[in-house]
Every structure is written in C-alpha cells, then in structure tokens.
Amino acid sequence: MxxxxxxxxxxxxxPDILEIVSYNLGKEGYEVYTAKDGNEAIERAKQLxxxxxxxxxxxxxxxxxxxxxxxxxxxxxxxxxxxxxxALSDEASHIxxxxxxxxxxxxxxxxxxxxxxxxxxxxxxxxxxxxxxxKIGNISIDPVKFIVExxxxxxxxxxxxxxxxxxxxxKPGRVxxxxxxxxxxxxxxxxxxxxxxxxxxRKIRQKLGVDCITTVKGVGYKFEI
Amino acid sequence: MxxxxxxxxxxxxxPDILEIVSYNLGKEGYEVYTAKDGNEAIERAKQLxxxxxxxxxxxxxxxxxxxxxxxxxxxxxxxxxxxxxxALSDEASHIxxxxxxxxxxxxxxxxxxxxxxxxxxxxxxxxxxxxxxxKIGNISIDPVKFIVExxxxxxxxxxxxxxxxxxxxxKPGRVxxxxxxxxxxxxxxxxxxxxxxxxxxRKIRQKLGVDCITTVKGVGYKFEI
DNA sequence: TTTCCATCTTAACATTAAGTTTACACAAAT
DNA sequence: ATTTGTGTAAACTTAATGTTAAGATGGAAA
Numbered sequence: 001m002x003x004x005x006x007x008x009x010x011x012x013x014x015p016d017i018l019e020i021v022s023y024n025l026g027k028e029g030y031e032v033y034t035a036k037d038g039n040e041a042i043e044r045a046k047q048l049x050x051x052x053x054x055x056x057x058x059x060x061x062x063x064x065x066x067x068x069x070x071x072x073x074x075x076x077x078x079x080x081x082x083x084x085x086x087a088l089s090d091e092a093s094h095i096x097x098x099x100x101x102x103x104x105x106x107x108x109x110x111x112x113x114x115x116x117x118x119x120x121x122x123x124x125x126x127x128x129x130x131x132x133x134x135k136i137g138n139i140s141i142d143p144v145k146f147i148v149e150x151x152x153x154x155x156x157x158x159x160x161x162x163x164x165x166x167x168x169x170x171k172p173g174r175v176x177x178x179x180x181x182x183x184x185x186x187x188x189x190x191x192x193x194x195x196x197x198x199x200x201x202r203k204i205r206q207k208l209g210v211d212c213i214t215t216v217k218g219v220g221y222k223f224e225i
Numbered sequence: 226m227x228x229x230x231x232x233x234x235x236x237x238x239x240p241d242i243l244e245i246v247s248y249n250l251g252k253e254g255y256e257v258y259t260a261k262d263g264n265e266a267i268e269r270a271k272q273l274x275x276x277x278x279x280x281x282x283x284x285x286x287x288x289x290x291x292x293x294x295x296x297x298x299x300x301x302x303x304x305x306x307x308x309x310x311x312a313l314s315d316e317a318s319h320i321x322x323x324x325x326x327x328x329x330x331x332x333x334x335x336x337x338x339x340x341x342x343x344x345x346x347x348x349x350x351x352x353x354x355x356x357x358x359x360k361i362g363n364i365s366i367d368p369v370k371f372i373v374e375x376x377x378x379x380x381x382x383x384x385x386x387x388x389x390x391x392x393x394x395x396k397p398g399r400v401x402x403x404x405x406x407x408x409x410x411x412x413x414x415x416x417x418x419x420x421x422x423x424x425x426x427r428k429i430r431q432k433l434g435v436d437c438i439t440t441v442k443g444v445g446y447k448f449e450i
Numbered sequence: 451t452t453t454c455c456a457t458c459t460t461a462a463c464a465t466t467a468a469g470t471t472t473a474c475a476c477a478a479a480t
Numbered sequence: 481a482t483t484t485g486t487g488t489a490a491a492c493t494t495a496a497t498g499t500t501a502a503g504a505t506g507g508a509a510a
Contacts, residue, residue, distance in 0.1 A: 158457055175371040193460055198497060200458085216371050217467060217496060218384035383468055418471055423486060425469085442478080442485065453510075458503105465498070472491075480483070 006123060007031045007048055011041035011067070012056040012085065017110065021054070024112040025119060038062025045071060045080075052081045052119065083119070085110065134169050137225040139212065141169055150210060160185065161204050164197075168213060168223035177220040197221075232256045232273055233344070236266035236292065237281040237310065246279070249341050254413065263287025270296055270305075274396075277306045277344065308344070359394050362450040364437065366394055375435060385410060386429050389422075393438060393448035402445040422446075 008030045012018050015036075022032040033048055035041040038061040045053060053071070055064030062070075064084055071077040087108050134141040140149045143166055148155045157165060163185045168176060181197055182190070201221060205213055214222050233255045237243050240261075247257040258273055260266040263286040270278060278296070280289030287295075289309055296302040359366040365374045368391060373380045382390060388410045393401060406422055407415070426438055426446060439447050 160458065173370045173372070175369065192458090195461080195497085195499095196459060199460090199499085202498065202500095215497070216384075219371055222370065385469065417469085420472080420486085420488095421470055424471090424488085427487065427489095440486070451510100453508100455508085456506095458505075460503075461501095463499085466496085468493100468495075470491105470493070472489100474488090476485105476487075478483100478485085480481100 006052070007033065007050040008052045008054065008119070009033045009035060009041065009044055009048060009050040010054045011035040011038070011059060011064070012054075013037060013059050014056075017056070017085075017108075020112055021110065021115060024116050028116055028120065030119075038064070038067045041067050042070060045077065050080065052083065052123070054083045054085060054115075054119075057084055057086045081123075134166070136169055136172050136212075136223070139169070139208075139210070139225075141166055148208070150208060155207055157204065157207060161200055161207070164200050165204050165208075165213075165223075168221060172223050172225075175216050175220045175222045181220065231277070232258065232275040233277045233279065234258045234260060234266065234270055234273060234275040235279045236260040236263070236284060236289070237279075238262060238284050239281075242281070242310075246340060250344060253341055253344075255344070256408075263289070263292045266292050267295060270302065275305065277308065279308045279310060279340075279344075281310045359391065361394055361397050361437075361448070364394070364433075364435070364450070366391055373433070375433060380432055382429065382432060386425055386432070389425050390429050390433075390438075390448075393446060397448050397450075400441050400445050400447040406445065 006029075008025055010018060010021055010025075010032065011034070012021075013036055018034045018036070022034055025032050033044060033050065035044045036059075038059050040061075041053070041055065041059075042062070055067055057064040059067075068082055068084075071080065071082070085108055133143070138151045141162075142148075143162075146162060148157055148162070148165065164181065167181065167184050176184075178197055182192070186192060201213055201215075205211070210225075212223055212225050214224055216222060233250055235243060235246055235250075235257065236259070237246075238261055243259045243261070247259055251257045258269060258275065260269045263284045265286075266278070266280065266284075267287070280292055282289040284292075293307055293309075296305065296307070358369070363376045366372075366387075367374075368387075371387065373382055373387070373390065389406065392406065392409050401409075403422055407413075407417070411417060426440075430436070430438055435450075437448055437450050439449055441447060
C-alpha cells in the first residue's frame with residue numbers, strides 16, 4: 001500500500017500514548033510527528049502541513065477542540081483530516097469535536113490496532129474519493145460533475161441518492177451493512193429511521209431503471225450487474 | 226449483540242486475579258478460560274482458539290511476552306487479539322509487548338471495570354474487519370460479498386445458512402457440537418427448537434448440491450470435502 | 451417575506467423471505 | 481422391540497424490506 005510519505009501529527013500530553021501510537025503508525029509506514037500540548041500542535045501543524053492530525057481533547061495550553069477550530073479556520077487546513085482522542089465518558093466533546101469538523105474520534109483507552117485501522121481506513125477513503133469516475137458495465141458515476149450515465153443517457157440523482165449509489169458502486173459486489181451505509185452516507189452521529197435507506201434505494205432503482213442493487217436480507221445491500 | 230460465544234483465555238499466576246477477571250468477563254457473556262503459567266497458556270490457546278488472550282507479563286515457565294511471540298509466529302494466532310497485564314513500572318516490557326504484536330495494555334493493579342470496558346471496546350471495533358474469504362477445495366466463501374461459489378458458480382444462501390456454513394468451514398474437519406453452533410450462530414441467549422439446526426443444514430446441503438457437511442451422530446457436524 | 455420546489459424523512463401498511471416448529475419417517479444402537 | 485438421534489417436508493411465525501403517500505425542511509425565486 002502507498003501509505004508512504006503520508007505525514008501524521010499526534011498531539012497528546014501523555015508520553016506513553018505518544019510513544020505507543022507513533023510506534024504503531026510508524027510501523028505502518030507513516031511519517032509521524034508529535035506535539036505535547038495545544039500550542040505546539042498548532043505550531044508544528046503549520047510547519048509540517050500533515051495529512052492527518054490526531055488530537056487529544058484534554059491537553060494543556062489549548063484543548064484539542066480549540067486547536068481543531070483554529071486550524072479549520074485557515075484554508076491550509078481545510079482538507080486536513082483530524083481525529084480526536086477522547087475519554088469514553090466525555091460524550092459532550094464528541095459532539096463538539098464533530099461540529100468543529102473532525103473526521104473521526106477514537107475513545108480512550110486506545111487500542112493501537114484499532115487506531116491504526118481507523119487511520120488506514122481514513123486514508124483509504126480519502127484516496128478513493130479523489131473524484132474518480134466509476135465505471136461499472138454500462139453505468140458511469142462521476143462524483144465531480146455529480147452525474148450518472150447509463151449507456152450515455154444522463155440520470156439525475158439527489159444528493160443522498162448519489163452518495164448512496166456511489167458508496168455501493170465503489171466496491172461492486174461487496175455487501176454494505178445498513179450500519180455502514182448510515183455512518184458513511186449520513187454520518188456516525190445522525191440518527192434516522194429504519195425505512196430511510198430503503199426509500200432511497202427504491203428511488204435509485206426507479207431512476208436508474210436498471211437492476212443493479214441487490215438486497216441481502218438481514219445483512220445489507222450490494223451493487224452488482 | 227454478539228459478545229456472546231466470544232472466547233477469552235486469561236493467563237496469570239495469581240489465582241485471585243484469575244478469579245476476579247473471569248468472574249467479571251463471564252458476567253458480560255464471554256466464555257472465559259484460564260491458565261496459570263506460560264506453557265499452559267500456549268497449550269490451552271491451541272485447544273480453544275480464543276478470540277482474545279489476556280496475558281500477565283510476569284508468569285512462571287514463560288513470560289507473557291514470550292507466549293505472545295510464540296503464538297504470533299503461528300498463522301492460527303495471527304488475528305487473535307492479545308492484551309497484556311503489566312505492572313505499572315514495567316516500562317521496558319511495554320515496548321517489547323508492542324513489538325510482539327499486542328493489541329492493548331492494562332496496568333496492574335487492575336480495575337475490573339476498566340478491563341471489561343477495554344475488552345468490550347476491542348470486540349466492538351474489531352468486529353468490523355473479520356471478513357476473510359475461505360477457500361476449501363472448489364468451494365469459496367466470501368463474507369464480504371456474502372457469496373458462496375462452487376466451481377465458480379454462485380450460490381445464494383440466507384443469512385443463518387451462510388453464518389452456519391461459514392462457521393463450519395472456518396475449521397474444516399473439526400466437529401462442531403450442536404451447542405457450539407447454537408451459541409456462535411444464534412447466540413447464547415437465544416433458545417430455538419431441536420430441529421432448527423438440522424433444517425438449516427439440510428437447506429445448505431440442498432443449495433450447495435455438494436456433500437461437504439458430514440453428520441457425526443450424537444456429536445455434531447463437520448465440514449469436509 | 452412569501453411561495454414554490456425538490457429533497458429528505460417518516461409513518462403506515464403490504465409483501466416477501468427467512469427462520470422455526472411440527473409431525474412423522476427412517477436408521478442405527480441398545 | 482425400543483430408544484435415540486437425525487432427515488424431510490410442510491405449515492406456521494416472525495422479521496426484514498418494499499411501497500406509497502404524506503409531512504418536514506431548507507434553499508431559491510418571485
């Protein structure tokens with residue numbers, strides 16, 4: 001995998017955590033840098049322009065949330081991914097963290113494997129969503145122009161419909177659980193009713209007029225031709 | 226949901242700790258097994274193939290770190306999660322532990338609550354990426370695409386049928402007791418009638434059209450070609 | 451602002467498939 | 481011959497999804 005060259009900045013006031021996390025991410029081939037408080041995090045972020053910043057919420061000088069919103073206000077860090085480390089209890093800051101534009105959060109105590117796999121997942125997601133036009137059979141899906149074409153005929157989908165179709169089509173054949181769909185298309189914190197996904201699936205099927213989404217009962221949906 | 230049926234092996238030379246920890250994890254619905262030194266830990270791990278192994282670092286016969294690296298060198302334990310119990314001071318073994326591939330640490334003295342919540346967290350997150358395609362002879366079972374193929378021909382199974390087949394096929398040749406099947410596929414708390422498994426087995430046999438599930442009368446079923 | 455429009459969500463109900471039980475047949479072991 | 485365990489088919493129950501239409505929302509145009 002091309003994790004190489006990806007820079008990650010980790011800010012935490014506990015040396016143990018810095019050590020464990022940087023060791024594990026380093027092992028995966030990332031360039032890892034550390035900071036031990038909020039101010040240092042901002043400073044180093046400006047120097048390094050990392051691809052990903054992992055912020056402890058509770059830090060001296062500035063909290064992770066503060067750091068996040070300061071960085072996000074600058075255009076340079078508009079696209080930078082941010083993960084929060086939070087204490088399990090700290091429910092309120094989860095919400096705040098997400099509001100200030102974090103991409104993910106991981107609850108302490110941290111499992112290195114879990115963190116690494118989340119980081120990998122984030123990069124994986126980002127790498128793909130670079131706006132590649134998907135082409136599966138006679139269907140093409142262009143996330144930049146926001147257009148779906150079947151045999152050259154343009155089909156117009158609404159935002160959610162498009163995102164859902166794009167998700168499924170990004171890994172043809174793979175079954176996506178309803179949970180996965182919810183967290184990817186709607187977001188982890190959003191709670192919507194049981195039938196919402198179905199209805200969107202139905203509309204997609206209807207608009208496309210092609211039977212390319214298969215239901216796997218009790219499991220989820222998959223895209224295949 | 227399915228913390229049930231998850232097997233945990235705990236190795237520690239202090240009976241008190243074994244008792245407290247297994248009591249607390251047992252209460253959560255895990256199947257808990259114990260070992261009182263390094264050698265016994267390895268032996269039981271091979272018997273049980275647990276989902277998680279909790280190792281005391283300081284043990285007679287073999288240390289937790291030694292046990293870990295021995296197990297990790299075998300493919301069977303490549304994916305098994307491992308947690309170390311360490312004395313707080315023991316900084317050096319942290320590093321060593323990480324090198325041998327542990328997933329988490331808990332420092333002594335242990336708070337049962339903390340340990341339980343870490344274990345739960347591990348299982349919660351890990352549950353996501355446990356999808357490996359099994360290939361036995363001309364049969365392949367892909368839990369990501371939710372597809373079974375025989376000589377390249379796709380066979381569609383329902384959820385329970387698939388889970389049951391996947392379980393049996395995960396250890397070809399091994400006999401699964403009806404109890405085991407029930408707790409792994411259905412969950413420990415679910416109570417279903419006597420013939421339920423048979424009927425599912427029958428449907429699988431029927432759909433596959435290949436005789437790959439063998440009845441071991443009075444014992445259970447096994448997958449073999 | 452108000453109105454309009456498309457999108458998104460929800461609720462209620464219909465439909466289908468999955469899963470379970472029942473009842474009995476059969477086979478092997480005692 | 482009786483007991484025990486499993487196979488089979490059909491009836492039955494439950495769970496999951498499909499469908500439709502009716503609000504809710506929010507942005508754009510009048």
